Amino acid sequence: MDSLTVSTIEEFEAQDHVEVSRYLMIPRMILRGEVVPTGVELGVGSYAKVAEVKCDGKLYASKEIHCWVQRLYAEEELAKMKDELLQECHFWSTLRHPNVVQFLGIYYPSSDESVLPVMVLEKMQESVTSLVDKHDNIPLLVKLSILYDVSLGLRYLHGHNPPIVHRDLSPNNILVTPHLEAKITDLGLDKALSAGGDSKATSGTAVFMPPEALDNKPVYGPPLDVFSFGGVILYMTSRQWPTLKLQSEIDSKQQKILSEVERRKEYIDMMSGSDVGLKPSVLSCLENDSRSRPTAAELSDKIKIMKEEYSKLTTRDGMDPISWLAEIEQPPQSQESIIPDLYSGSVYMKWQTGTRAPVTSGKYVAQAVALNGAVYVGGGGSKDDPHYRIDVFHPSVNKWGETILCPHRLFAITVHQGELTIAGGSTRDGFITNLVLVFQEGEWKKYAEMPTARTMATAVSHKSVLIVMGGNNGYSTLSATEVFDGTTSQWYKCDDLPRPLQFAESVIVGDKLYVLAGVTQTKELSTVVYKSSLGTLSSSHQLKWHHCIDSTRHAVSAVCVGDTYLLTVGGRGRYNTVTVLKSSKTDSSATWVSVGSLPVVQYHAAAVSIDKIIVIGGNDYDLNMTNTVSIGTFQQAS
Incomplete structure (x- = not known):
């Protein structure tokens, strides 16, 4: 990384500009020594990313315009942008006020992809x-x-x-x-x-x-x-x-x-x-x-x-x-302490209606995952939208935020090692892909290639291992189960699912992996819940499937609650039942316990659990696709 050096502010201010190698000094530069990224990402916006850097033992924030944004401009336009940016940085560096973020300097990154300088700023919370x-x-x-x-x-x-x-x-x-x-x-x-760009462009x-x-x-x-x-x-x-x-x-x-x-x-x-x-x-x-x-x-x-x-x-x-x-800095209660005993029979769910999903015709057989308090919904489709996108819902404020465009549709979505991840899917040209992509710094990047190209699969992540199951290869429904270990960067073949399934649901509860619902090779809806222990997955890379129980009411949406309960939401045949699986030492005595009903029918919906149960889209009572959002919390009956 190029360094920034200046002995005193006065020495620097005696010069208009000092250009050394590939970095540029500007007036009032107060950094000395080498600028070193710490690897901590502070934020990613539509046009820039912010990361933590260290200089002279102190932590600062660096702001860098995305390389892909820079590539949108012709060379002449980019040169004009660079000149303007340097002028604005020069001017910003002269400002001093406790309610204006302090500008500290610039440097040019070692990467040849970036033409624009990186700004170094006071680090904020x-x-x-x-x-x-x-x-x-x-x-x-x-x-x-x-x-x-x-x-x-x-x-x-x-x-x-x-x-x-x-x-x-x-x-x-x-x-x-x-x-x-x-x-x-x-x-x-x-x-x-x-x-x-255009001088008339709206700012x-x-x-x-x-x-x-x-x-x-x-x-x-x-x-x-x-x-x-x-x-x-x-x-x-x-x-x-x-x-x-x-x-x-x-x-x-x-x-x-x-x-x-x-x-x-x-x-x-x-x-x-x-x-x-x-x-x-x-x-x-x-x-x-x-x-x-x-x-x-x-x-x-x-x-x-x-x-x-x-x-x-x-x-x-x-x-x-x-x-x-x-x-607010008091230690939060764990989810387990907030959620009552769902087996007691005295628990019901209180529902409210959330802001409708942004897709007019609803979200059909989409999947939802939670990451950093937000809900990411994608991988499904609708009557007039092929869904090359992921929509982001913020439950804390009951609103939909940004849309992430995707190169594929009908993919499996999960969170793997803290990053939004999609596996497989269909390209815009109709090809079935084997790519696994992660969303980093505002764009999709290749993470791995699956041994089996597939669409309509289901995927989960456990520690360093990514698990991809079922789907369709364009000719037939699959039972293939493959795991990718992020520590070894290798794929391993596991026991196949007991039957081929596409559009299945997979949920990890404690140290158990459950797979349920889905559509079979003969286009029938599966009514079986399969289970495998994850106890030795990290070392053996193997799964052993067992028939756990038949699903209730042909349930097709499921979530994990408090790392303790498997909860199913709705079902085929216009059911809006919400049930929880009560496990036992032997699968033969496992049972379902009702904990209420959805306020409306949402069949084939996307569902996720944070501190609430979020149910998005699906089919309504008349089997029309809906963009309804239902938000549920557990209540203890008095």
């Missing part, structure tokens, strides 16, 4: 987006403290002559320290990234942008950031990333152009309780006329008064950031 996603009951004083910090950062930027306009203020570009001090980041990056995150910035002749001034600030307040109070209709989508019969406030009415109406005190600030920030919006100075003065008022309260809304951090 997380973004406001991440903070709000993880916590559903943030005290108002904590929100006010964060908003006050942001308003002070904007006040500083707008106070320059000429004013510094961020142009892309959003919850993603507001970071917090471990003590919840908020700072604005990514100054000028939107401007730099748009420099390589910023569109749903946080005012009308004057979305015009054919956009206007970028301090009121733009104030408008975005209003959107940030809405996000923190509604916990919903806004989705807004374009003016062109509004019914022409209305003969009316909606104001920006009216377009966001759904999210403004979500403000309740003490959050309503922020409503006047939101409404003033979202004014269509930029001249009617308050200044950052006026906002900071107003929020400061609110902050002082709420700091006097003894209620939860008056809890300061330090007290709240002490509360």
Whole structure:
């Protein structure tokens, strides 16, 4: 890795630029020594990745534009982007404010793939987006403290002559320290990234942008950031990333152009309780006329008064950031301690309806996995969508987020060694593939090649081992079971499934692997649950299958709950039953125990368990594909 060296700031500032080998110094560079990646990934965005680096014994954050993003531009465009980025970095390095992330320097990576420099920044804890996603009951004083910090950062930027306009203020570009001090980041990056393309291209995150910035002749001034600030307040109070209709989508019969406030009415109406005190600030920030919006100075003065008022309260809304951090940092209960005894017969499930899946015709025989608190759904299909995609659901805020495009469809999906993984599937040309891909740094990368090409398979991960079972090779349904050991990078052949199955469900509960449901070679739905111990899998790479029990009501969706229970959801024949398998020392005496019913019929749905049971899509009572999302929690009957 190229190094950054400078003896003193004064020595450096005496020079306009110092270029040595493949790295560039810029004014106020305060790093000395070698920049070394620690291997810790801090975040991946749509255009850049953030990683932890060490220099002179201290930890910083590095931000690098994705190589694949750089490849989208012609050489001349990329050169223009590089020049703009260097100018913005140069300017950012001159800024000093406690509520603006400190820019420390740049370096050029050793890889020849990257033309643009890597930025080195002050390391922060997380973004406001991440903070709000993880916590559903943030005290108002904590929100006010964060908003006050942001308003002070904007006040500083707008106070320059000429004013510094961020142009892309959003919850993603507001970071917090471990003590919840908020700072604005990514100054000028939107401007730099748009420099390589059409000069009329829209800048910023569109749903946080005012009308004057979305015009054919956009206007970028301090009121733009104030408008975005209003959107940030809405996000923190509604916990919903806004989705807004374009003016062109509004019914022409209305003969009316909606104001920006009216377009966001759904999210403004979500403000309740003490959050309503922020409503006047939101409404003033979202004014269509930029001249009617308050200044950052006026906002900071107003929020400061609110902050002082709420700091006097003894209620939860008056809890300061330090007290709240002490509360949320208490060790969480294990899932086992939260989930009641499902065998007792006194447990029922309480259901609520989640935000519908983004696919109009539903998700049919898709699979779902949980990773870092989010649910990833893919591998299925619908009447008019071949599903070369994975959709991401965030249960903590009941919303759908980004969509991950996939090169294949009808793949098996799992989480292997902490990474989203797909196995097999069908290509856009109709070929059955044997590739296993992992999603890293915003793109799919080859992980391994299966001995057997297959589609419609099922896969699970246990420690370092990936297990792929069943499926179809384009000619017949398969029973082949293969395991890949990540420590040896080798495939091993296991005992076949007792019968060929495609679209089967596989679930690990404790040290047992269960396979159930699926479609047989003769197109019949399997009604048998097979089981194998995983006790010696890591060393022997072998599975021994046993007939455990017949499935209840032709169940086709199953999840593991608390590493203790196998739970089935719904079934063929319009059943909405939810049952749990009560195992015993001998499979012959295993039984099913009912724990309630789904609120609606969802047959062939995707299901996953985090701290809740999430059931997505499938077929409804009339056998039509649905995009219904049901979210269930366990309740102990009184």
